[in-house]
Amino acid sequence: MPKIKTNRGxxxxxxxxxxxxxxxxxxxxxxxxxxxxxxxxxxLRGPKALHKSDVKSAQRMIPYC
Structure with a gap:
């Protein structure tokens, strides 16, 4: 099975x-x-957490991190 490409953006x-x-x-x-x-x-300076409703899509876009 081929590797999944990471969404570079x-x-x-x-x-x-x-x-x-x-x-x-x-x-x-x-x-x-x-x-x-x-x-x-x-x-606005410090890092923020991604909202929990967006985490699933982020995991799909970045599978290998």
Whole structure:
């Protein structure tokens, strides 16, 4: 049986941790930063967990991580 191809876009966006959950980066941090408050940017800085409803599709896209 052939290997399953990894979705390269998903592999660049999500990383699986030891617990089996996926971490992701926050959106809205690329441009038009002047109107966003410092507090808002600070909260967007750290890694976030992928929502539980999206985990199944992420596992399908990244089978070997």
């Amino acid at each position: 998903a592999a660049k966006r999500f990383k699986r941790n030891a617990a089996g959950t996926f971490k992701r980066n926050a959106s809205h941090r690329r441009h038009i930063l002047t109107k966003k408050s410092t507090k808002r940017m600070r909260h």
